[in-house]
Amino acid sequence: MKEIHKIGIFTSGGDAPGMNAAIRAAVRTALYNNKEVVGIYHGYQGMIDNTMFEMDSRSVSSIIQKGGTILKTARCTAFRTPEGRALAYANVKKAGIDALVAIGGDGTFTGAEVFSREFDIPVMCIPGTIDNDLSGTDLTIGYDTANNTVIDAIDKIRDTAASHNRLFFIEVMGRDSGSIALNAGVAGGAEAILLPEKDTAIDELIDLLSTALERKKSSMIVVVAEGDKNGGVSNVAKRVKEKFDYFDTKVSILGHLQRGGSPSSADRVLATRMGYAAVNELLQGNTRATIGIRGSTIVNTPLEVALSKKELKLNEDLVQIAKIMTI
Structure with a gap:
């Protein structure tokens, strides 16, 4: 695997409280390791529209407490086509981006997995969705x-x-x-x-x-x-x-x-741990995986596995408790 010099970061799909905390952690972890960072506005649409900008430590000042995402987000039908992805890659390559950190849900993960395989660009995903419906993690950012x-x-x-x-x-x-x-x-x-x-x-x-x-x-x-x-x-x-x-x-x-709303303490800490881990995984040569948490431990799961496996998140004990509590 080639050495990574510049990491692109984007959010995609539905926004979730804590995304900004993940962006902040990823940016500062990359800078700490002497890597350049590029922010990509509006997710995959931003790759196609070439709306990218250089980020430094000040770019993520005072955002940990904010809901939504400073990088904005969008749904992108053009990225679902080979032509759209080819244009996105041309713009990514022109910006000098060596690897990507993607924050979002299963649609984001699917796009990242296909994009990484087609163009052999390293990618690491962070689960950001209030639905808590992704495999490979007990909890998602925003839940x-x-x-x-x-x-x-x-x-x-x-x-x-x-x-x-x-x-x-x-x-x-x-x-x-x-x-x-x-x-x-x-x-x-x-x-x-x-x-x-x-x-x-x-x-x-x-x-x-x-x-x-x-x-x-x-x-x-x-x-x-x-x-x-x-x-x-x-x-x-x-x-x-x-x-x-x-x-x-x-x-x-x-x-x-x-x-909406300011992310909870739990979401801020979880997002910070995941943003830090995503960059470190890339720098260690890992790719096409999602960061997750199991118990109190940060883990990673191959995207191919995470996307093929639908986990039942319901706690059956809690379902029974809910019935008992109604008496």
Whole structure:
């Protein structure tokens, strides 16, 4: 493997709190090792549009506490074509970039793996997504912060629900993963949690709510993951109201506020460790892998393995605990 002199860093796909902390760590680790750094705006689209700039230590000052990404992000359909990737590589090569650090989700990882193989450029990926749905790691950057945001919203909604004897259906993000819904639902004391990984029939949900009502509960919260198979939170609320109209029923879709905000301490530390590790792995000659954390240990997993393996992130003990906590 040729010696690396200049590392390109970019973020791609959905933004996640903590991405800036990862950028900061990667930039400063590279500079510490006397390597140059190039920031690439708007991910793969920026490679095609040639929106790149030299970064120094001051480029990442006072960003560790900021949500979003200073490098911006975008979806890029052109990069999915051989012609688009060839143009991206020409611009990367012209900038003198020897290796890449990619921060994002599975789409980012897929693009990085293909790009690295086609043009033999070293790449290391960092998992940045609030969904916590990537293989090769217990936790992804942004997941902890998103959980805290959802819990804060549930607590506030609980206050108004109790004041008005209301049943709230709260939809949370996660795509096909129920990680946020499960963890935030347990932490927020939800009476029911609907998950993409678990089939919960509407009649079963109504039975749960009826049992809770028999216990004299004055308000109820149902957390619904956006990927739940019952047709979306509005449809769930409508079908429940048709058969269970004791409570005034409301729907709250938390949406993209879950992606924003200052990253938690846990996400800042995790992102810093991953950014540091990504650069060190590249400098040690490793490539086409993703950085992850198992327990408290930073690890790396080949991208080919990570992309071919879908891990079930749900903690089955927590699923059982969620049921018990509703009594």
